[in-house]
Amino acid sequence: MASVSLKHIYKIYQGGVTAVSDFCLDIEDKEFIVLVGPSGCGKSTTLRMVAGLEEISDGELYIGDRLMNDVAPKDRDIAMVFQNYALYPHMTVFDNMAFGLKLRKTPKDEIRRRVEEAAKILDIAHLLNRKPKALSGGQRQRVALGRAIVREPKVFLFDEPLSNLDAKLRVAMRTEITKLHQRLQTTFIYVTHDQTEAMTMASRIVVMKDGVVQQVDTPQNLYDFPGNEFVAGFIGSPQMNFFNAKLSKEGQDVVASFGDNKIVVPSAKVAKFVDESYVGKEVIMGIRPENIGDGEAMLQTYATATINVNVEVTEQMGSETYLYLTTTGKEGNIIARVDPRTTSRAGDKIRVAFDVNHLHFFDKDTEKTILSR
Amino acid sequence: MEREDDMDTGRLESIREKLNDVCPQLSVHDLSAQESRVSVPGRIRPDRVITEGGRVWLQSAVPGVCISCDASIPGAESLVRMAGLCLGSAVIRKKPPTSGSELYRQALTGELSGEELRKAARNFDVRWDAVRRVITVFLRSEHTSPAFQLLRELTPIYDRDVMVEMDRDTVVLILSDWTAENVEEAEQFAEALLSTLMTESALSARIGIARSSFRLPDLRQGYQECRDAVEIGDMFHPDQSVFIWDRQLLERFVSILPPEITRPFMETVFGPNSDRCFNTEMMETIDVFFRKDLNLADTSRYLQVHRNTLAYRLEKVQKTVGLDLRHFDDAVLFKILMEARKLMKAETDKES
Numbered sequence: 244m245a246s247v248s249l250k251h252i253y254k255i256y257q258g259g260v261t262a263v264s265d266f267c268l269d270i271e272d273k274e275f276i277v278l279v280g281p282s283g284c285g286k287s288t289t290l291r292m293v294a295g296l297e298e299i300s301d302g303e304l305y306i307g308d309r310l311m312n313d314v315a316p317k318d319r320d321i322a323m324v325f326q327n328y329a330l331y332p333h334m335t336v337f338d339n340m341a342f343g344l345k346l347r348k349t350p351k352d353e354i355r356r357r358v359e360e361a362a363k364i365l366d367i368a369h370l371l372n373r374k375p376k377a378l379s380g381g382q383r384q385r386v387a388l389g390r391a392i393v394r395e396p397k398v399f400l401f402d403e404p405l406s407n408l409d410a411k412l413r414v415a416m417r418t419e420i421t422k423l424h425q426r427l428q429t430t431f432i433y434v435t436h437d438q439t440e441a442m443t444m445a446s447r448i449v450v451m452k453d454g455v456v457q458q459v460d461t462p463q464n465l466y467d468f469p470g471n472e473f474v475a476g477f478i479g480s481p482q483m484n485f486f487n488a489k490l491s492k493e494g495q496d497v498v499a500s501f502g503d504n505k506i507v508v509p510s511a512k513v514a515k516f517v518d519e520s521y522v523g524k525e526v527i528m529g530i531r532p533e534n535i536g537d538g539e540a541m542l543q544t545y546a547t548a549t550i551n552v553n554v555e556v557t558e559q560m561g562s563e564t565y566l567y568l569t570t571t572g573k574e575g576n577i578i579a580r581v582d583p584r585t586t587s588r589a590g591d592k593i594r595v596a597f598d599v600n601h602l603h604f605f606d607k608d609t610e611k612t613i614l615s616r
Numbered sequence: 617m618e619r620e621d622d623m624d625t626g627r628l629e630s631i632r633e634k635l636n637d638v639c640p641q642l643s644v645h646d647l648s649a650q651e652s653r654v655s656v657p658g659r660i661r662p663d664r665v666i667t668e669g670g671r672v673w674l675q676s677a678v679p680g681v682c683i684s685c686d687a688s689i690p691g692a693e694s695l696v697r698m699a700g701l702c703l704g705s706a707v708i709r710k711k712p713p714t715s716g717s718e719l720y721r722q723a724l725t726g727e728l729s730g731e732e733l734r735k736a737a738r739n740f741d742v743r744w745d746a747v748r749r750v751i752t753v754f755l756r757s758e759h760t761s762p763a764f765q766l767l768r769e770l771t772p773i774y775d776r777d778v779m780v781e782m783d784r785d786t787v788v789l790i791l792s793d794w795t796a797e798n799v800e801e802a803e804q805f806a807e808a809l810l811s812t813l814m815t816e817s818a819l820s821a822r823i824g825i826a827r828s829s830f831r832l833p834d835l836r837q838g839y840q841e842c843r844d845a846v847e848i849g850d851m852f853h854p855d856q857s858v859f860i861w862d863r864q865l866l867e868r869f870v871s872i873l874p875p876e877i878t879r880p881f882m883e884t885v886f887g888p889n890s891d892r893c894f895n896t897e898m899m900e901t902i903d904v905f906f907r908k909d910l911n912l913a914d915t916s917r918y919l920q921v922h923r924n925t926l927a928y929r930l931e932k933v934q935k936t937v938g939l940d941l942r943h944f945d946d947a948v949l950f951k952i953l954m955e956a957r958k959l960m961k962a963e964t965d966k967e968s
Contacts, residue, residue, distance in 0.1 A: 282896065296818045316818045323815055329807030331772055333795045339808075342772060346816055375804065410920050558922040565922070 245307040245397040252302035279441040280451035322396035326403040328387035330375040337371040361392040401433040472610040488528040502572020507547035529603035535579035545596040641686040677704035716740040726836040750826040750838030751789040851962040870955040878956040893936040
């Protein structure tokens with residue numbers, strides 16, 4: 244068990260391409276940290292630098308108190324689980340799990356003890372004599388986890404371990420990994436491009452883009468208080484709707500206008516603007532799909548925040564329905580997550596209301612939030 | 617390999633003159649001698665044709681001798697390959713293998729003729745007929761020890777499997793059907809080996825997998841298939857590391873289509889107006905849709921998107937390029953053009 248500290252870490256490839264820039268993060272012992280971001284954002288490169296598979300161009304990496312920059316991967320006391328969880332087909336589950344330890348010349352008794360203990364944790368003790376072809380996808384993934392567990396590392400590193408699994412198994416394994424973290428009480432660093440995985444598993448999430456950390460926070464805080472437009476759009480599914488809106492004063496009210504639409508911004512929200520001078524300027528306004536509704540109660544509650552829309556597509560999910568809407572002053576679709584009993588259908592012209600207490604505002608140039616917490 | 621022991625220098629000069637008489641655009645460079653001024657591409661490798669500086673280059677089987685040809689002449693690549701074969705067979709003095717491992721190496725490179733191979737196989741008690749599969753590991757990360765030494769420590773193989781050193785970066789594994797019964801198991805073995813290399817020694821590699829070989833002389837074809845698989849894989853799937861020859865039929869077909877034929881078709885589909893449509897998300901959607909055999913339900917399940925969203929995306933493709941990917945004929949055309957586009961991108965990247 245150990246803390247991990249990344250201090251001003253850079254990865255610059257030959258030719259000057261910067262993959263990771265000034266990455267700073269203190270990961271506490273036993274924490275479950277998820278690095279998330281789109282493809283090419285530098286999350287896997289960061290993980291590989293922690294693992295020692297990529298050289299650190301600048302900065303310092305500590306595991307516990309020890310500076311690890313020049314320590315060989317096998318001596319870092321880490322274990323890595325990859326996206327590809329392939330097992331040797333000609334070896335039994337036991338041998339697959341034991342192989343790494345054999346390479347390290349671990350005594351036989353010790354190998355047996357560790358493999359059997361890991362198998363018990365993962366509930367695969369009855370599979371130890373089987374070959375991989377006799378296992379299901381989920382069981383194979385557990386064996387891959389077992390290979391990492393037997394090393395008894397201080398830190399576990401996961402590089403998109405679930406992305407090769409089908410959707411159902413992915414959900415099941417998510418829970419398994421969370422349980423494993425609780426049971427092992429070890430530091431986990433996990434990389435994924437899937438924000439749902441990040442939200443459901445992490446103690447804290449690091450959102451990255453273009454090699455730069457955008458925000459580090461708990462899942463709920465990232466969702467409720469995104470620091471910039473990128474984080475707001477990346478976290479949440481379906482993603483937040485954005486509008487190019489102009490803020491202006493109309494009598495006592497501050498109004499956000501886009502196309503033919505006007506929304507009255509509540510005074511409590513205006514009071515949170517970091518700078519009053521945003522009133523009168525163009526900003527980016529954001530609202531999540533679940534904060535847009537077509538029900539009568541919502542239309543009445545937020546009567547000063549309704550707009551006319553055309554329904555393009557409806558997706559009935561059972562527990563909810565997604566409406567894909569268009570309106571003036573908004574390129575592309577607005578997505579609303581509404582009650583499944585909605586009567587709105589593709590082709591309808593309807594009114595929807597915005598829950599203005601959940602509006603987000605971002606600076607048009609810097610894309611940073613203009614709301615204080 | 618000590619050059620003096622293996623080749624006839626006088627004969628090299630004579631063959632060189634004859635080749636030059638037949639084709640003046642062809643040059644044979646003896647790098648060990650007077651021709652150190654020749655600027656040979658750094659990435660030149662045995663039996664791998666590369667194009668650089670307007671010439672096609674090949675490192676011949678003769679140590680320190682490479683062949684080049686003006687790239688603009690038709691069939692330049694075939695010409696250097698043929699010249700390489702002539703040179704190798706005429707100049708290198710064949711030495712009978714001194715060990716079983718050397719026998720396998722010579723079988724893989726085709727240095728021994730059928731009868732020589734049969735005789736050597738008897739001497740070293742190597743089975744002529746057996747189901748074997750050639751897997752070739754090309755280490756690509758920097759490594760201080762030879763690949764063979766590293767892999768010998770890290771690869772779990774049975775006694776009946778064979779590991780052969782081809783050069784400093786390349787090792788061939790000849791697996792029996794006990795280790796990998798079919799191509800799927802060979803693929804798993806290769807993927808597991810990649811994981812081992814990565815976790816134990818921070819090494820990365822590309823691995824080519826050939827079809828099954830049934831006789832000893834077939835190993836040569838297997839080795840060639842591995843190298844071709846990696847070469848084709850590098851062009852079409854640069855993000856992958858394991859390449860299976862048997863699954864690259866379409867890629868091989870597309871790779872031999874002349875660009876002047878494919879370009880007009882590609883411009884019809886992937887024109888400037890279609891760039892916005894074919895973003896990363898859309899390409900991933902199409903890729904999964906093809907992998908799931910045009911099955912909407914399986915694709916939407918895999919991508920975790922609603923069926924309507926998937927249909928909406930496919931309609932967007934239809935509106936943009938006029939091809940309905942839900943129909944087999946349109947899907948086939950799109951798939952071929954998509955592969956041709958990858959090839960063109962790989963070649964553009966290489967040039968830049």
